[in-house]
Amino acid sequence: GQNIDQPTEMTATEGAIVQINCTYQTSGFNGLFWYQQHAGEAPTFLSYNVLDGLEEKGRFSSFLSRSKGYSYLLLKELQMKDSASYLCAVIDSNYQLIWGAGTKLIIKP
Amino acid sequence: ETGVTQTPRHLVMGMTNKKSLKCEQHLGHNAMYWYKQSAKKPLELMFVYNFKEQTENNSVPSRFSPECPNSSHLFLHLHTLQPEDSALYLCASSQGLAGGDEQYFGPGTRLTVT
Numbered sequence: 001g002q003n004i005d006q007p008t009e010m011t012a013t014e015g016a017i018v019q020i021n022c023t024y025q026t027s028g029f030n031g032l033f034w035y036q037q038h039a040g041e042a043p044t045f046l047s048y049n050v051l052d053g054l055e056e057k058g059r060f061s062s063f064l065s066r067s068k069g070y071s072y073l074l075l076k077e078l079q080m081k082d083s084a085s086y087l088c089a090v091i092d093s094n095y096q097l098i099w100g101a102g103t104k105l106i107i108k109p
Numbered sequence: 110e111t112g113v114t115q116t117p118r119h120l121v122m123g124m125t126n127k128k129s130l131k132c133e134q135h136l137g138h139n140a141m142y143w144y145k146q147s148a149k150k151p152l153e154l155m156f157v158y159n160f161k162e163q164t165e166n167n168s169v170p171s172r173f174s175p176e177c178p179n180s181s182h183l184f185l186h187l188h189t190l191q192p193e194d195s196a197l198y199l200c201a202s203s204q205g206l207a208g209g210d211e212q213y214f215g216p217g218t219r220l221t222v223t
Contacts, residue, residue, distance in 0.1 A: 004151065030208040042113070042199065042214035043152075050209065087152070091208045096165075099151040 002026045004100035006088050011106045012078055020073045020086050020103045028093020034062050034073045035087040037102065043087055046073070075105075083107045112136065113215035115200050121221045124190060130218050132183040132200030138213070140206050141183040143175060146197040146217070158183060159206050190222045 005023045012018040024032070031050040035043040047055055049064035049071060061074040073086055085102040092098055113134045122128050134141065143155040157165035158177040172194075174186040183200055197217045203210040 008149070033211065042216045044214070045211040048209055048211060089152075095206060095208055097154065097212070099154075101149055101151045 002092060002098050004088055004090060004098055006086075006100040006103045008101070009104045009106065011108060012075075014078055014080060014107055014109050016078050017074065017076050018078060018105065020075070020088075020105065022071045022073070022088035022100060024069050024071075024088070024090045024098070024100075026069075026090050026092045026098055029066055029069075030091040030093065030095060032062075032064055032071050032091070033087075033089045033097070034071075035089065036084050037087060038084045046086075078107050080107050080109070113200060113202055113213050115198075115215035115218055117218055118216065119219045119221075121223060122187070122190065123223055124192075126190075127186070127188040129187065130185040130198055130200075130220075132185075132215055134181055134183075134200075134202040134213070134215075136202055136213060138202040138204050139180055140203045140210070141177060141180070142201040142203075142212065143183065143185050144199040144201065146199055152199070155185075157206070164206070187220075190220075192222050195220055195222045 003025045034046040037043040047062035054063045059076045064071045085104045087102045088100040090098045116131045140159045145153040155169045156175040161177050172189050176184040199217045200215040201212040203212045
């Protein structure tokens, strides 16, 4: 079967750095997305990785290792507004998007 | 209006009712999706339409019936639902079905079946 694993919940402090991990076992791989979803709102696109390595976008970075079936989202200089769920999704060999259950990130002052 | 809109935002219905959810995208995209989101579970893809043609139906019960009259509009018709169908229903669109095409989501309809 296909599976995406993420921690259910994480807590971090305002101003700090947090890394949210995602491991996947899918039939093939054609890319990986990270989305952010605030409570009661729509998911919004954060990043897309298809090649190994680190993609940086301001305070957010996303890393991919295809050989390890592993990605992480790195959030720096955390702000209270970063409290949200972070969803990892993998595109499989049939170009179907397989979603993780999401990681709820709680930021404390 | 911009992006992806959904109506209604909240819906309470009995098991014998018939209702419809509406989604509209103003992005000029060709693909549209219906997802079900339940608490602490991954997003469940229900239906995919590309250029108005249904390309995916992930074993969704027949009490959910999609309709895509054009590339900008998507409906989900509901009838004789069960309490376990209570969830957030999200609509999304993308330029196409290519791997790197990010999906843009609407705000969702919070459905409660009583």
